[in-house]
Amino acid sequence: MINKFKHPRNFMILLILLFVVIIGASISGSANITASNSIKIIFSRIPVFGEGIDLTDIPKSHLTIVHNIRLPRILLSFIVGFGLSVVGVALQGLLKNPMADPFIMGTSSGAALGAAIAILLKLNMAFLGVGIISVFAFFGALLATFIVYQLAKVKNKVPVTTLLLGGIAVGQLFTAMMSFIMVISSKDVTSIVYWTMGSFSSRGWNHIQVAVLPIFLGTAIIYIFAKDLNILLLGESTAQNTGVEVEKVKGIILAISALVTAFAVSVSGIIGFVGLIIPHIVRMLVGPDHRILIPASGLLGGIFLIVADTLARTMISPTEIPVGIITALAGGPFFIYLLRNSKRAI
Amino acid sequence: MKNSISTKAITFKYDESTIVDEISLQVKSGSFLTIIGPNGSGKSTLLKLIAANLTPDEGTILINDRQLTSYKMKDLAKEMAVVPQDTNVAYDFDVFDIVLMGRNPHLKRFQKEGDADFAIVRDAMEQTNTWHLRERKVNEISGGERQRVIIARALAQQPKIILLDEPTSSLDIHHQIEVLELLKRLNQEKEVTIVAVLHDMNLAARYSQEVLLLHVGKIITMGKTEDVMTVENLQRAYKMEMIIQRNIYTNALEVIPLSLSAKKEKRTNKKIHLVCGGGTGKELLQHLLEEGYKVSMGVVNVGDSDWELGKLLAIPMAEEKPFSEISEEALGKAEKLANESNLSIMTSVPIGWGNIKNLQLVKNQLQQSKKVFLYKQNLWGERTDFTEGRGNALIEELKSLGLQEISTMEELLNQLGEYK
Numbered sequence: 012m013i014n015k016f017k018h019p020r021n022f023m024i025l026l027i028l029l030f031v032v033i034i035g036a037s038i039s040g041s042a043n044i045t046a047s048n049s050i051k052i053i054f055s056r057i058p059v060f061g062e063g064i065d066l067t068d069i070p071k072s073h074l075t076i077v078h079n080i081r082l083p084r085i086l087l088s089f090i091v092g093f094g095l096s097v098v099g100v101a102l103q104g105l106l107k108n109p110m111a112d113p114f115i116m117g118t119s120s121g122a123a124l125g126a127a128i129a130i131l132l133k134l135n136m137a138f139l140g141v142g143i144i145s146v147f148a149f150f151g152a153l154l155a156t157f158i159v160y161q162l163a164k165v166k167n168k169v170p171v172t173t174l175l176l177g178g179i180a181v182g183q184l185f186t187a188m189m190s191f192i193m194v195i196s197s198k199d200v201t202s203i204v205y206w207t208m209g210s211f212s213s214r215g216w217n218h219i220q221v222a223v224l225p226i227f228l229g230t231a232i233i234y235i236f237a238k239d240l241n242i243l244l245l246g247e248s249t250a251q252n253t254g255v256e257v258e259k260v261k262g263i264i265l266a267i268s269a270l271v272t273a274f275a276v277s278v279s280g281i282i283g284f285v286g287l288i289i290p291h292i293v294r295m296l297v298g299p300d301h302r303i304l305i306p307a308s309g310l311l312g313g314i315f316l317i318v319a320d321t322l323a324r325t326m327i328s329p330t331e332i333p334v335g336i337i338t339a340l341a342g343g344p345f346f347i348y349l350l351r352n353s354k355r356a357i
Numbered sequence: 358m359k360n361s362i363s364t365k366a367i368t369f370k371y372d373e374s375t376i377v378d379e380i381s382l383q384v385k386s387g388s389f390l391t392i393i394g395p396n397g398s399g400k401s402t403l404l405k406l407i408a409a410n411l412t413p414d415e416g417t418i419l420i421n422d423r424q425l426t427s428y429k430m431k432d433l434a435k436e437m438a439v440v441p442q443d444t445n446v447a448y449d450f451d452v453f454d455i456v457l458m459g460r461n462p463h464l465k466r467f468q469k470e471g472d473a474d475f476a477i478v479r480d481a482m483e484q485t486n487t488w489h490l491r492e493r494k495v496n497e498i499s500g501g502e503r504q505r506v507i508i509a510r511a512l513a514q515q516p517k518i519i520l521l522d523e524p525t526s527s528l529d530i531h532h533q534i535e536v537l538e539l540l541k542r543l544n545q546e547k548e549v550t551i552v553a554v555l556h557d558m559n560l561a562a563r564y565s566q567e568v569l570l571l572h573v574g575k576i577i578t579m580g581k582t583e584d585v586m587t588v589e590n591l592q593r594a595y596k597m598e599m600i601i602q603r604n605i606y607t608n609a610l611e612v613i614p615l616s617l618s619a620k621k622e623k624r625t626n627k628k629i630h631l632v633c634g635g636g637t638g639k640e641l642l643q644h645l646l647e648e649g650y651k652v653s654m655g656v657v658n659v660g661d662s663d664w665e666l667g668k669l670l671a672i673p674m675a676e677e678k679p680f681s682e683i684s685e686e687a688l689g690k691a692e693k694l695a696n697e698s699n700l701s702i703m704t705s706v707p708i709g710w711g712n713i714k715n716l717q718l719v720k721n722q723l724q725q726s727k728k729v730f731l732y733k734q735n736l737w738g739e740r741t742d743f744t745e746g747r748g749n750a751l752i753e754e755l756k757s758l759g760l761q762e763i764s765t766m767e768e769l770l771n772q773l774g775e776y777k
Contacts, residue, residue: 107447235466242458244447248410249507253514254434254462299448 021297025310029089032314036321037081041328044073052077084211087219088320088334089313091211091275092285094226096312098268098275099286100293100304101233104240105264106171112287113272116178116265117155119207119283120185122276125151126206127192130199144206145221145277152273155181160265169261208333209282211320218278229271230309236260237301244299284338285312285319288346295349315342359422361386361518361550362407367416369402376402378574379416384567386421386517387548389541391561394571395595400554401442403571404522407552408439421517434462437518438511442526444503446495452506453491456482459513481512484539500527508536512543519543521553525560533557537564562586563609570594586610598646600669615670616647625649629773630691630698630722632715636662637704637736644766646670648773653698655691656683656715683714691718700728700776702769703760707741708748716751723758728776731755731762732769 037049048069055064056078066074098113106115114120125147134143159181163174193200239260243250251257275282289312290304297303319337326332362384369377377399384390392400405411407418409425418425421436428436438459446455459481460474482488485505490498495506504527511519519540525533541564543549555561561568561582568585570577572594578585588601591612598615628651631638638654639662645652655675657664667674675691677683695701701722708716722729731752735741742748756762763769 104448238461238466241450241454242461244450245455245458245507245510246441246443246445246447248405248408249439249441251410251430252408252434252437252439253458253510254431256430294448299450300454 021303021307022310025307025314029310029314032317033085033089036085036317037077039321039325040076040081042073042076044077048073049077053082056082079215083215083219084320084324085317087214087222087278088211088316090219090223090226091279091282092289092312092314092316093309094222094230094271094275095282095286095316096289096293096308097230097233097305098271099312100290100301100308101236101240101264102268102286103290104301105243105261106175107244107246108171108175109291110287111175112283113268113275114182114281114283114286115175116159116269117181117185118152118269118272118276119281120182120189121155122148122152122273123203123207123281124185124189124192125149125154126280127189127199127203130202130206131192131196145218148206148280149273149277151185152276153269155185156265156269156273160269168258169265174265205333206280207335209280209335209338210323210331210333211279212324212331214278222274222278225274226271229267229274230305232267233264233271234302234305236264237305240264240301241299280333280335282316282335282338284335284342285316288342289315291346292349359386360384360419361388361421362552363419363422364407365417365419367406367413367418369399369406369411369413376574377406377413380574380576381416382569382576382579384550384552386550387544388567389544389551389565390553390567390569391565392552392554392569392571393556393558393561393594394577397573398571398594399574400571401522402574404439404520404552404554408437408520409433410439431462434514434516436516437520438514438516440504440508440511440519440521440524442522444500444507446503449494449496451491452487452493452495452498453478453482455495455506456487456491456509456513459510462514477515478509478513481509482506484512485509486535501529501532504528505532505536508539516549518550518552521551523554523556526556533560540564558586558591558612559604559609562611563604563607582610586612602669615643627651627700627773628653628698630654630695630701632691632701632703632706632719633657633663634661634704634706634712634715635737637706637734638663639666640766641702641704641732641769642666642670642672644770645773648770650773653694655694656687656712656718658711680711682711688714688718691715692721695722696725700730700773702730702732705731705733705735705737705741707737707743708752709743713744713748713751716748716755719755719760720751720758723755723760726759729755729760730769730772731760732766733762733764 034046034049037053038044038046051064051066052069052074055066095113102111102113102115103109126144129144129147159174159177162177163169165173193203239255242253242255247257290308293304293308293311297307319341320334323332323334323337360383364380364382366379366381367377368375368379380403392403394400402411406413456478457470460470460478464470479488482491485508487502487505487509490502495503504524508524524536528536537560540551544551565582567580568582569579570585570590577593578590586601588599591599600613600615602611604611629645631642631652631654633654634657642652653673654667656677657674658677658679660679673694675687675694677687695718701719703719719729763772
């Protein structure tokens with residue numbers, strides 16, 4: 012009860028942090044762009060509000076760099092981080108399992124297999140402005156989730172344990188198939204490995220167009236069930252007896268989670284760790300109430316991924332590090348630190 | 358009166374084994390029913406079926422005369438709350454928030470809890486004595502406290518029916534009684550229908566008007582507590598020897614388990630006559646029966662606590678009127694019982710002018726060179742002679758005739774075992 016009065020303030024802090032991180036990310040890189048110019052460029056893109064901003068004294072190249080290269084990456088990493096974290100929160104709550112993350116239902120291996128097939132078949136054409144690899148990854152992810160869901164279903168119910176085990180089994184199977192592709196086509200190994208580690212390199216506005224609506228819409232739907240997710244933490248039977256249509260909620264959240272994850276994966280590759288640790292960190296900060304946890308995790312997850320991507324492209328520039336490496340490298344130790352210092356059990 | 362719960366031939370199977378077998382029952386609105394039965398009799402499963410957590414393979418369930426399957430979960434939760442056996446909560450909520458979740462069925466999806474909801478939650482928490490825990494984390498409080506919190510959550514639903522699965526299993530005796538008194542009050546004052554699975558038959562007998570006795574998925578009997586809680590019924594379910602009596606303090610029926618009836622192989626034909634009184638023979642009597650001996654008793658006065666137990670266990674006894682001196686007639690009967698026995702045991706019963714003739718009985722046995730043990734415990738203190746020395750003198754005389762004194766139960770049973 013006491014916490015609830017602090018929450019508006021917490022959200023303000025997160026929003027300010029988001030703004031600072033976006034500006035920070037937009038000025039990091041080899042081109043030397045000042046913060047004020049960057050702010051001007053970004054604000055000028057906001058409809059109505061931005062029309063009065065004067066950009067005449069900013070070099071054209073800077074306009075292009077910020078607007079066409081950095082800003083889409085920043086926004087895309089925010090969207091992906093937002094989606095993965097919200098899905099992570101929802102699945103950890105729904106499955107009552109702190110190990111749950113967006114990829115728990117075999118999503119990542121399905122996507123990886125899809126991408127590997129596309130890379131193997133040299134499918135380089137674009138679809139709706141997005142590479143065919145993304146499309147294959149998207150359907151691979153959905154296929155894996157669908158198989159896991161069907162496997163786990165017993166008499167119209169989806170028991171959590173079978174779902175988790177099904178996810179592991181199908182994940183292993185798909186990973187094995189992907190490894191097989193890598194073995195028979197050794198020249199594609201580098202591309203496949205890079206893809207599986209996730210990256211926002213050379214992503215543009217077209218990727219945002221594909222991902223933004225499904226991810227925000229999906230997370231909004233998940234938010235509708237925030238109260239039900241709270242009650243589900245008391246156990247499925249108790250939740251049912253407290254008026255939650257458990258199997259319906261489960262079905263919707265699993266389906267939405269799969270879709271959101273598939274969209275995220277299709278534009279960024281597999282970025283691990285965000286969807287696992289951000290929910291835990293935020294839970295430690297604001298408590299387990301999903302009505303606050305979901306938006307807060309989304310914001311922090313987005314911020315975290317912007318920072319990670321900025322590090323990925325600047326640390327050993329001009330070489331790009333796959334962002335998945337950064338998230339694991341930075342997130343892992345920080346998470347362990349939090350675990351050791353937190354009196355609260357996960 | 359209308360029915361709160363009614364089931365028609367519901368059957369539930371796990372794989373091939375039938376857990377609940379064609380159970381039909383009616384629970385009238387405003388009743389307090391407890392379900393008892395041994396482990397694996399299907400109590401919890403039956404409760405889960407009624408709670409809609411499980412779906413029966415066959416049969417139908419009506420809640421307030423409406424098909425259970427036709428309810429929306431929210432509407433059902435307004436009618437019926439459930440307190441489960443497992444009260445673990447996955448992540449750490451404040452206790453207050455947990456109880457507040459009980460208001461969910463009464464709120465629309467985006468509706469915030471209002472003052473009325475907070476008042477109801479507070480009331481529920483005060484009734485369950487959990488208000489002081491409101492700011493604690495639910496996983497930091499003890500199991501018993503959590504159980505009461507979950508009951509408070511159920512109360513916050515303001516249901517007309519409450520189902521409880523062993524609500525007192527992790528509570529200490531104080532909180533057990535507190536929870537059951539609370540349920541009784543809700544039942545009587547607010548006419549909430551209560552259905553509880555209880556392991557403890559004595560609590561079941563004390564608090565509920567009706568009892569349902571289950572055994573391997575079938576109803577043995579259901580009805581008024583007095584009609585269900587009989588030795589005959591309970592033996593069918595629990596397969597053991599027991600005594601049912603009215604507790605002298607609460608006047609509730611009370612089950613006293615004695616021994617497993619399965620010890621049949623131990624049966625011997627050996628008969629033992631017991632000379633006791635004043636409660637000195639109670640423990641011994643039960644041990645002897647457990648070991649399979651046939652026991653007779655006497656002379657004891659009617660109303661004596663040894664006599665009461667003997668009566669409950671249907672022991673052949675030579676009786677004398679309450680507080681009266683042993684008559685020749687009673688003594689004669691006792692002599693007859695003792696003569697039919699292989700040996701006798703005398704306890705360290707206090708000797709007064711009323712029962713001193715029992716020593717004569719012992720003497721007669723010894724003179725027939727039959728074995729008599731003196732089981733000396735001093736249950737009533739060092740002094741056992743209230744006849745100015747006569748008693749003690751007689752006992753010394755008996756000892757010289759072969760009365761063997763033994764002071765521990767173990768040794769006594771040992772000696773009995775060796776005695777042919």
